[in-house]
Amino acid sequence: MDAPRVVVVGAGPAGVRATEALVASGLRPLVIDEAPLAGGQIYRRPPPGFRRTTKELYGFEAAKAEAIHRTFDDLIDFIDYRPRTLAWNVQDRVLYTVRDDAVTPVPFDALVLATGATDRVLPFPGWTLPGVYTLGGSQVALKHQGCVVGRRTIFLGSTPLLYLAAYQYVKAGAEVVAVLDTASFSSKVRAAPKMLSNAPMFAKGLYIMAVLRRFGVPIENGVRPVAVEGEDAVSGLCYRRRGGGEVHIKCDAVASGFGLRPESQLAELAGCDFRFDPVFRQWLPQPTGDGRVGNGVYLAGDGARIGGADAAEVSGELAALSLIEDLGRGPGDTARVAGLYRRLTSLMRFQAGLASAFPWPADMAWNLPDEAIVCRCEAVTAGEIRRAAQRSLGGGREINRAKAFSRVGMGRCQGRFCGLGAAEVVAAALDQDISTVGRLRGAGPVKPISLSSILDE
């Protein structure tokens, strides 16, 4: 019998741990990764010729980053590794990949999707001006290129990563004007018991806050952005304090993030079920705890459900162990699986705590002025989406109808950065609960690829 064709998409912490377990079982997986070097976004490696140490690059997580890099480098002879390769569609147990405009279909018996996450963002007036970046983007600029995104940067949003990124910036010698947190202080206090389930992570958070205070970085809770100011680029930010007063501050960059969202498009194309998750306030694929979604497909890491890098390592190994068992390759190590499952459950409990401590401020989308751009790709405004939602009343009260009428989510990012905010705009315009307006459906190719590469195939 031929060896089973096993494919892993993504070489971040989840993909690397999945690959490690697959190789240990005697399989030779094919590993597809968009990046030129393994590590994912969190443990992304700078290009050759950069000289910072892993401690300088990854801070608290240097040992974990090194372990992931070393593990993967040691596996390279035992896998079929395809870096700089995009997996852009999956259909009938064939994964379609493209590298340098050359399409390669990859038939598989089993597929591990460890596709990671992107920033979950919300629109605010002026967010398309040069100088506004995603929070993750501000971190990648520093880690991967040794640059900060501005001389005077504001960190705005609702996520503990605001504080981490601000900390990384001040440590790098950059000026952080303020950390503006849309979450209230009380929501953090209420969620503290859940967050204490991961005491080392909680302690790290407190340490970061102390360092930011020592550097004199102002931190405000419960704010709402009013507008980014500037003609051709960011020159300041106007925001509203919790008490109601408006404040204008000068800055030349705004790094903004409201948590993360899974890159779940391939899972959707592979036929996974999605359900609305009230804690994360997103539609998420529904794997079992051990990563199975059926039809030979397994999900791991933040691409399935946001759990962070540590949970990604655990769920990557779990998904691979499920896959190995399903291929009938010997009895699984049930004690190992049970231990991993317990650890994953505990890490996800911490994430649920974070999600309630740093809630998604949906009111930002509900209250957007009509002229504010929601879709960056095609400059579709909140007002156009509201009108489209009203027009679509006869045909279905949901986001895909509004998409058809307004083109929101049809642009080249395929709704990654407008979809969640647009759904909130639609829900508010129709006076419906967010769980009833649906989600933008995914379609292949999951990222733009050149037409000639498909035609050549």
Added chain:
Amino acid sequence: MSQFLRVAEKSRPRVTITVDGATVEALEGDTLLTALLTTGRRVRESEFSDGPRAGFCVIGACQDCWVWMDGGERTRACSTYITDGMTIFTHNPEWPWTPPA
């Protein structure tokens, strides 16, 4: 005035690229986005006339930093490394385009 500021890794070899006909200094290992934004504050114009853009996600997902190589191929500035002598355009060379006043 630039958007990005180098705070580390500044001793890499210098290279030059050509952007819309002008010479731009950069460092080996820079992405196009880094090269453009350490020397300016814009990458391209929105096709929908709402003004300049300068990238957004920096990780190859938002597609807001498209530029064109001299062969006419489109590329994402954030996920393309520069090479010495590289020539790019920040507008589609095959389309009519009016530079901002």
